[in-house]
Amino acid sequence: MPISIPYRQAAYLISAPKLELCPADSVAEVAFIGRSNAGKSSAINALTDQNKLARTSKTPGRTQLLNYFTLVPGRYLVDVPGFGYAKVSSSQKQQWQKQLVRYLEEREPLKGLVMLMDIRHPLMDSDTLMISWCIKAGIPLRVLLTKADKLAYGASKSTLLQVRKELKDQAALVSVQLFSSMNGQGVDELKTCLNEWLGETGPEAAAGE
Numbered sequence: 001m002p003i004s005i006p007y008r009q010a011a012y013l014i015s016a017p018k019l020e021l022c023p024a025d026s027v028a029e030v031a032f033i034g035r036s037n038a039g040k041s042s043a044i045n046a047l048t049d050q051n052k053l054a055r056t057s058k059t060p061g062r063t064q065l066l067n068y069f070t071l072v073p074g075r076y077l078v079d080v081p082g083f084g085y086a087k088v089s090s091s092q093k094q095q096w097q098k099q100l101v102r103y104l105e106e107r108e109p110l111k112g113l114v115m116l117m118d119i120r121h122p123l124m125d126s127d128t129l130m131i132s133w134c135i136k137a138g139i140p141l142r143v144l145l146t147k148a149d150k151l152a153y154g155a156s157k158s159t160l161l162q163v164r165k166e167l168k169d170q171a172a173l174v175s176v177q178l179f180s181s182m183n184g185q186g187v188d189e190l191k192t193c194l195n196e197w198l199g200e201t202g203p204e205a206a207a208g209e
Contacts, residue, residue, distance in 0.1 A: 005071050005195055010048040013076070015065035019102050022066060026109040027074035028199045033100075034116035035126055036082030039146040039181060043116055044069065044079055046181035047190060054079050066103060075198050076109075104137065112140040112197040114190070119145040119156060119178070122163050135170050142193050143167070144179035144186065 016022045032040040041054035053069065067079040080103065081096040104110070113134060117127055122145060134141045145163065148156045156178055164176050175193070179186035 005198055007048045007071065007191065010050065010053060010069045010071055010077065012053065013068040013070045015067050017065050018099055019106060022107065023068055023076065025074050026076055028111045028197065029076040029078050029109050030112050030114060030194055030197055031078040031080050031110060032114045032116065033080050033130065034082060038082065038116040038118060040079050040082065040116055042181035043144060043146065043179065044077060046184060046187055110139065112142065114142045114144060116144045116146045119148050119151060119159050122159060123166060131174065135173055140197065141174045143174060143176040145176065146179050148178040148185055149180040149182045
């Protein structure tokens with residue numbers, strides 16, 4: 001039975017520059033990925049109902065480390081470096097991407113990925129490459145079409161259906177939803193997904209949210 005995670009109790013733990021420095025006690029973790037400035041930190045803040053848990057910035061590429069947030073003992077959210085455009089040097093960008101690939105390929109407690117895409121610019125080349133990698137690796141993927149509040153209801157629904165249609169052949173591993181960190185749209189839906197990924201009920205799980 002899926003556990004009910006107390007997301008509001010999430011607390012920053014560590015920023016790991018490489019895989020070897022990630023928490024050794026992790027039983028299950030979910031990573032938030034996406035193009036630089038796609039809204040990963042804002043989504044984590046909305047999920048945990050904490051305005052300043054994850055740092056946000058209008059400057060792409062601010063997240064440079066694997067940032068761990070404890071939910072309950074042994075279970076974590078991870079804010080990983082953005083991929084794609086960032087105002088950093090080529091060598092630094094390559095280093096981030098190298099660590100990201102290592103994390104995704106080798107991190108055993110990783111149970112699923114939450115990929116954020118701006119609803120106004122979905123399925124760009126870097127997104128589709130990452131989705132293909134996830135499918136090949138067999139990692140469950142939840143796509144959040146972020147900033148849904150920027151579009152009218154009809155337009156956001158149309159984009160959602162369009163993206164789902166594009167990814168229908170991967171429906172066994174990939175699911176898609178609307179999301180807005182501004183008005184909370186999709187937060188409860190995301191929690192339901194994460195509860196399933198983060199494991200079964202155990203003595204370490206806290207009750208409620």
